[in-house]
Amino acid sequence: MASSLPRQAFRLASSSSTSSTTAALRAASATSRRCASTLQNTTARRSTQWTFPKNGSGKRSYSNLPPGGSPPPRETNKINFWPFVAVIALTSGAYMLLVNRRKDMPPNPSSSSSSSSAAAAAPSTSSTPAFSPTDVTVIFVLGGPGAGKGTQCARLVSDYGFTHLSAGDLLRAEQDRPGSQYGQLIKDYIKNGAIVPMEVTIALLENAMRDTLSATKTNGKGRFLIDGFPRKMDQAVKFEEVVCPAKMVLFYDCPEQEMEKRLLERGKTSGRADDNAESIRKRFRTFVETSMPVVDYFEKQGKVVKVDSTPGPEKVYEETRERLRRVFGDKF
Ligand SMILES: Nc1ncnc2c1ncn2[C@@H]1O[C@H](COP(=O)(O)OP(=O)(O)OP(=O)(O)O)[C@@H](O)[C@H]1O
Ligand SMILES: O=c1ccn([C@@H]2O[C@H](COP(=O)(O)O)[C@@H](O)[C@H]2O)c(=O)[nH]1
Numbered sequence: 001m002a003s004s005l006p007r008q009a010f011r012l013a014s015s016s017s018t019s020s021t022t023a024a025l026r027a028a029s030a031t032s033r034r035c036a037s038t039l040q041n042t043t044a045r046r047s048t049q050w051t052f053p054k055n056g057s058g059k060r061s062y063s064n065l066p067p068g069g070s071p072p073p074r075e076t077n078k079i080n081f082w083p084f085v086a087v088i089a090l091t092s093g094a095y096m097l098l099v100n101r102r103k104d105m106p107p108n109p110s111s112s113s114s115s116s117s118a119a120a121a122a123p124s125t126s127s128t129p130a131f132s133p134t135d136v137t138v139i140f141v142l143g144g145p146g147a148g149k150g151t152q153c154a155r156l157v158s159d160y161g162f163t164h165l166s167a168g169d170l171l172r173a174e175q176d177r178p179g180s181q182y183g184q185l186i187k188d189y190i191k192n193g194a195i196v197p198m199e200v201t202i203a204l205l206e207n208a209m210r211d212t213l214s215a216t217k218t219n220g221k222g223r224f225l226i227d228g229f230p231r232k233m234d235q236a237v238k239f240e241e242v243v244c245p246a247k248m249v250l251f252y253d254c255p256e257q258e259m260e261k262r263l264l265e266r267g268k269t270s271g272r273a274d275d276n277a278e279s280i281r282k283r284f285r286t287f288v289e290t291s292m293p294v295v296d297y298f299e300k301q302g303k304v305v306k307v308d309s310t311p312g313p314e315k316v317y318e319e320t321r322e323r324l325r326r327v328f329g330d331k332f
Contacts, residue, residue, distance in 0.1 A: 131244040137223040138244045143252030145283040146259035148309045153225045163212045167229035170204040193282030198235040206243045231291040249298040252309035
């Protein structure tokens with residue numbers, strides 16, 4: 001059902017868009033319920049259609065005779081034309097009324113002068129992203145837990161003027177927001193190193209992007225480092241479809257042993273519920289099984305820039321800058 005949720009469902013919460021969050025997810029679930037009840041009604045109608053009366057032997061009777069009964073009395077073959085004439089007259093009248101009313105209506109904005117072309121006439125099969133990649137640069141920053149994504153993003157922000165959006169941070173903020181109906185759900189997912197349903201995360205990201213763009217007077221232009229997202233194929237596809245296609249994927253590659261050491265060290269002070277041995281093990285597993293396919297997917301599109309993040313942060317950053325320069329040029 002997720003893929004057929006209304007677009008509105010993706011306009012979810014940020015701290016400034018709380019009520020739209022709730023309303024959007026409610027709308028989504030209301031739609032699901034409507035779908036379910038429509039399905040039930042359809043099924044009910046179908047089963048009615050397929051209920052045939054049983055005859056005396058207990059078998060279904062498929063003739064137009066009532067089971068075991070005699071044929072209905074034959075009607076005399078007199079045809080009365082007047083009802084037909086009345087129906088035709090009424091239908092023609094209604095049609096003419098409709099045509100005359102339409103003449104007074106303003107033209108439909110979607111059927112402009114080019115409406116005669118096949119493209120304009122065909123129903124839209126894909127949605128348009130909320131932000132154009134011409135105005136908005138999105139770079140996905142991926143890598144295992146503790147690979148150093150956040151550390152590198154902080155440096156890129158000060159040198160390139162990116163806005164850094166960490167999906168994990170946004171989820172933690174939503175989790176702690178008083179009154180959030182997703183607080184407990186997010187908490188459980190994070191503790192288990194699992195991926196929160198994409199509707200929540202995509203909406204948080206889209207809202208944060210929108211808030212950033214409207215707060216900065218840059219005519220809707222902006223640069224975003226989306227850190228720790230997408231971590232699952234459905235997120236990747238949906239985000240690019242409804243929010244904005246990414247220009248590049250910065251992938252920080254680091255051995256598990258090194259990442260574990262960093263996370264356990266960070267866990268001494270981070271206060272994060274998932275910086276402990278058990279959660280780290282689960283996060284690694286999710287990363288290998290669920291998130292690596294996303295990296296492979298973008299790799300096939302030639303979008304991945306892989307940086308070894310085993311060395312110290314300075315060295316990793318130097319390499320990152322060099323790789324960005326190669327892709328975007330000196331003036332980026
Ligand atoms: N290149 C590095 N060498 C050594 N330690 C590092 C390096 N980069 C980051 N760290 C440290 O490792 C820990 C994890 O780094 P960071 O938070 O940047 O990783 P992350 O990939 O964003 O993690 P997560 O996915 O869990 O949010 C931090 O304590 C950070 O200071
Ligand atoms: O797209 C996402 C990103 C993150 N999560 C959950 O958050 C935690 C922590 O993420 P960090 O990037 O390490 O801060 C992650 O383990 C997931 O449980 C998510 O569900 N979806």
